[in-house]
Amino acid sequence: MSTAAPAPTPTKDAPLPVANDSGSAARGPVIALVGNPNSGKTSLFNRLTGLRAQTANFAGTTVEHRRGRVRIAGHSAELIDLPGLYSLDATTPDERVARQVVVGEGPVKPDALVLVIDATNLERNLFLASQLIEASRSTERPMLVALNMMDLATKHGVHIDRKKLEHDLGCPVLPVSARSGEGFSELNSAIGKLVGSPVGLPVQTQCACSGCAGCAFSRRYDWAESVARRAAGDPSVTLGRTTEKIDRFLTHRVVGLIGFAAVMFATFWTIYSLASYPMDWIEGLTASAGDLLGRWLPAGDFRSLIVDGIIGGVGGMLVFLPQICILFFMLSLLEDSGYLARAAFVMDRLMQRVGLPGKAFVPMLSAHACAIPAIMSTRVIEDRRDRLATILVLPLMTCSARVPVYALVIALLFSNSPVMAATVFTAAYALGIVAALAMAWLFKRTLLPGETRPLVIELPNYRLPSLRNALLQTYDRATVFIKNAGTTILLITFVLWAASTYPKTSFEDLTAEQQTTIIQLEEVGDTETAEHLMAEYSLEGSITGHIGQTIEPVFAPLGFDWKMSIGVVSSFAAREVIVSTLSVLYGLGDEVDHDQTATLTDRLRHSTHTDGTKVFSTAACLSLLVFYVLAMQCLPTQVVTKRETGSWRWTAFQFGYMTVLAYGAALVTYQTAAAFGLG
Amino acid sequence: MPPTSTQPARLSEAPAGGVFRVVRVDAESQDADRLKAMGVCRGRRLSLIQNGDPLIVCVVGSRVGMSSRLADTVYVELECLPSPPSEA
Numbered sequence: 056m057s058t059a060a061p062a063p064t065p066t067k068d069a070p071l072p073v074a075n076d077s078g079s080a081a082r083g084p085v086i087a088l089v090g091n092p093n094s095g096k097t098s099l100f101n102r103l104t105g106l107r108a109q110t111a112n113f114a115g116t117t118v119e120h121r122r123g124r125v126r127i128a129g130h131s132a133e134l135i136d137l138p139g140l141y142s143l144d145a146t147t148p149d150e151r152v153a154r155q156v157v158v159g160e161g162p163v164k165p166d167a168l169v170l171v172i173d174a175t176n177l178e179r180n181l182f183l184a185s186q187l188i189e190a191s192r193s194t195e196r197p198m199l200v201a202l203n204m205m206d207l208a209t210k211h212g213v214h215i216d217r218k219k220l221e222h223d224l225g226c227p228v229l230p231v232s233a234r235s236g237e238g239f240s241e242l243n244s245a246i247g248k249l250v251g252s253p254v255g256l257p258v259q260t261q262c263a264c265s266g267c268a269g270c271a272f273s274r275r276y277d278w279a280e281s282v283a284r285r286a287a288g289d290p291s292v293t294l295g296r297t298t299e300k301i302d303r304f305l306t307h308r309v310v311g312l313i314g315f316a317a318v319m320f321a322t323f324w325t326i327y328s329l330a331s332y333p334m335d336w337i338e339g340l341t342a343s344a345g346d347l348l349g350r351w352l353p354a355g356d357f358r359s360l361i362v363d364g365i366i367g368g369v370g371g372m373l374v375f376l377p378q379i380c381i382l383f384f385m386l387s388l389l390e391d392s393g394y395l396a397r398a399a400f401v402m403d404r405l406m407q408r409v410g411l412p413g414k415a416f417v418p419m420l421s422a423h424a425c426a427i428p429a430i431m432s433t434r435v436i437e438d439r440r441d442r443l444a445t446i447l448v449l450p451l452m453t454c455s456a457r458v459p460v461y462a463l464v465i466a467l468l469f470s471n472s473p474v475m476a477a478t479v480f481t482a483a484y485a486l487g488i489v490a491a492l493a494m495a496w497l498f499k500r501t502l503l504p505g506e507t508r509p510l511v512i513e514l515p516n517y518r519l520p521s522l523r524n525a526l527l528q529t530y531d532r533a534t535v536f537i538k539n540a541g542t543t544i545l546l547i548t549f550v551l552w553a554a555s556t557y558p559k560t561s562f563e564d565l566t567a568e569q570q571t572t573i574i575q576l577e578e579v580g581d582t583e584t585a586e587h588l589m590a591e592y593s594l595e596g597s598i599t600g601h602i603g604q605t606i607e608p609v610f611a612p613l614g615f616d617w618k619m620s621i622g623v624v625s626s627f628a629a630r631e632v633i634v635s636t637l638s639v640l641y642g643l644g645d646e647v648d649h650d651q652t653a654t655l656t657d658r659l660r661h662s663t664h665t666d667g668t669k670v671f672s673t674a675a676c677l678s679l680l681v682f683y684v685l686a687m688q689c690l691p692t693q694v695v696t697k698r699e700t701g702s703w704r705w706t707a708f709q710f711g712y713m714t715v716l717a718y719g720a721a722l723v724t725y726q727t728a729a730a731f732g733l734g
Numbered sequence: 735m736p737p738t739s740t741q742p743a744r745l746s747e748a749p750a751g752g753v754f755r756v757v758r759v760d761a762e763s764q765d766a767d768r769l770k771a772m773g774v775c776r777g778r779r780l781s782l783i784q785n786g787d788p789l790i791v792c793v794v795g796s797r798v799g800m801s802s803r804l805a806d807t808v809y810v811e812l813e814c815l816p817s818p819p820s821e822a
Contacts, residue, residue, distance in 0.1 A: 140771075141771040141772060142770070142771040144767050144770070144771060146764055146767050146768055146771070176795055176796055177795070178794050178795040179773065179794040179795050179796050182773070182794070270770075270775060270776060270777075272770045272775045273775055273776060273777040273778060276773060276775075276778055276794060279794070280794075283795075290795055295796075295797070298797070299783075302784075302790070302797070306790060306799070308786055396799070399799075400788055400790075400799040403788050403799075403801055404787050404788065404801075407801070407803075413788075437768075508764075508765070508768075509765060509800070509801040509803045509804040510788050510799060510800060510801040510804070511765075511768045511769060511772055511774075511798065511799070511800050511801075511804060512798065512799045513772065513796055513797070513798055513799075514790065514796070514797040514798065514799050516796075
């Protein structure tokens with residue numbers, strides 16, 4: 056491919072000329088966005104790409120970035136949003152990859168660099184500029200500066216002399232506002248001209264004055280300070296004043312914690328109150344899709360596969376989507392507003408006690424809605440061990456899928472005592488939290504030793520969050536979830552369906568006694584009960600049923616009978632499945648609505664062992680509850696753990712330790728309760 | 735501490751409201767790099783906005799939160815203490 060100088064007016068639809076022959080010619084030039092974490096880089100990226108962007112990993116790493124095709128000056132180009140960084144001296148994996156890309160050693164080789172600078176925080180952002188100018192020169196890739204948030208700077212009386220800045224930086228400077236879209240057509244055409252153009256004139260990037268002592272860092276900061284002074288005069292006095300006022304409360308030792316609790320309460324209230332509507336619709340849609348197809352398709356294995364297996368499995372996954380979306384939407388708003396940094400700040404002191412950084416707290420709270428977005432949001436934690444420890448313990452938090460199981464068990468135990476029911480519910484939540492903190496403490500002392508990285512965090516100025524950004528991020532996270540979790544979940548759903556369907560049990564396979572019961576039921580016209588009984592016998596005869604019966608001795612010390620053991624096995628991929636499994640096993644069919652929960656608890660309460668003792672004794676119920684608080688029992692979470700840790704080993708470890716913990720705790724619970732005569 | 739004191743003190747023990755110059759950073763290399771990237775390195779000037787754990791400094795035009803464990807490793811010299819700190 057030609058590496059000739061750019062033609063002044065390239066013909067339409069021909070790719071832009073590229074400065075190097077890194078193989079990008081066919082797809083157009085690659086342009087990398089670089090900038091500080093709070094420079095509004097992502098807003099700028101979103102403004103340029105919109106919905107055409109997608110999230111991908113850099114080859115061979117777990118480092119995520121967003122990329123999207125853009126029309127630049129009438130031609131197609133690829134825009135890459137690199138992870139934010141303060142300096143090219145990287146300390147985290149994300150920063151390392153960003154640095155490699157910038158200096159031309161990364162998995163992608165950009166043809167041009169766009170540095171995004173926050174105009175309201177010029178001095179700090181110019182530090183990175185000094186390093187980037189050097190990198191641009193040494194790799195011979197042209198760069199330009201997008202001076203973002205110009206509207207905000209102007210509002211606060213910051214006037215930036217663009218010509219002076221261009222002179223000092225030796226590259227074009229384009230004032231823009233990613234929020235309002237101001238200056239984007241100029242930016243667009245400037246990027247178009249940039250590709251293939253020669254690098255700028257050499258400029259100083261470190262202060263050479265004799266007065267400054269110290270390291271290269273210091274000289275760069277001095278340079279940044281003098282460049283900022285020349286271009287914008289003295290720093291604005293009004294900027295940051297509101298932030299200071301708000302922070303007097305929000306970072307206060309006591310008030311800050313109360314504020315944090317209030318913000319989180321509001322977030323979760325929103326999630327729970329809003330998510331229930333779409334969740335109901337999804338459940339309704341899944342049910343009617345199943346119904347419709349069930350009527351169309353001839354009865355048989357194929358219908359069962361489609362209706363029970365695939366539609367049920369996909370529905371079971373999609374039902375979490377509203378919570379995931381709302382959670383990410385809220386987190387994005389909080390992050391954009393600058394609040395999340397404060398949350399990490401106020402929680403840091405408390406979290407350090409269990410060996411986790413303050414940044415782990417928001418993921419831990421999020422895990423109370425669903426562990427999946429929580430694990431995905433641990434990326435803010437810089438230290439690998441801190442992040443791993445957090446990921447490992449997150450699924451111990453009571454997520455919303457545990458609620459139906461708790462509700463069932465608590466209904467069995469204390470249906471007529473709301474106070475006791477509330478107490479046990481709270482205790483179950485507390486058990487999850489305590490277990491998570493204790494395990495984190497343990498992991499940080501044994502498996503992942505090392506002091507928690509002490510907190511250093513920029514507290515950016517508060518600003519109005521962008522709805523557009525939040526929606527785009529939500530859309531992006533939802534897509535990632537469906538793509539990554541969806542495929543694996545579908546496969547496992549299929550396996551589980553097969554395991555609970557085969558081998559099939561026909562009427563002739565039943566014992567004479569069972570046959571008589573069914574015939575009698577049919578004779579009195581109670582076909583529904585007969586069908587449910589048949590379903591019960593079928594599940595008993597299936598692979599799942601056999602596994603449940605085989606492993607019953609394993610669970611017997613926990614007070615579980617073989618039906619409960621089947622429940623545990625069948626809910627391996629999704630814990631809430633145990634409710635419908637028990638429902639089938641106790642002859643109620645698999646659709647559990649509110650009325651039937653009552654019927655189910657009634658059935659369960661009256662079921663007895665062959666020796667006449669109650670199956671669901673207080674001890675067995677408590678044991679079952681403790682088991683479900685602590686056990687992994689969620690395949691989508693496992694898939695996400697694999698994705699985020701990059702290894703099946705950690706995933707297996709997470710499953711293993713949680714299962715052992717759940718088993719041990721349930722064993723202690725059952726044996727203790729039984730010893731106190733509750734068995 | 736008198737406003738003209740030149741005795742280096744730990745940032746974690748410095749009075750809130752003061753403006754300081756960093757004279758030494760003893761943090762281990764990775765943490766020192768993180769501090770440098772935020773603008774806390776030898777010769778830089780910063781002001782302490784709020785003390786405690788974690789504390790808040792203003793450096794290179796923005797506010798930075800820092801755990802006091804890390805602030806223990808940052809030695810500073812007082813440059814000026816404008817008015818008596820608002821929160822005594």
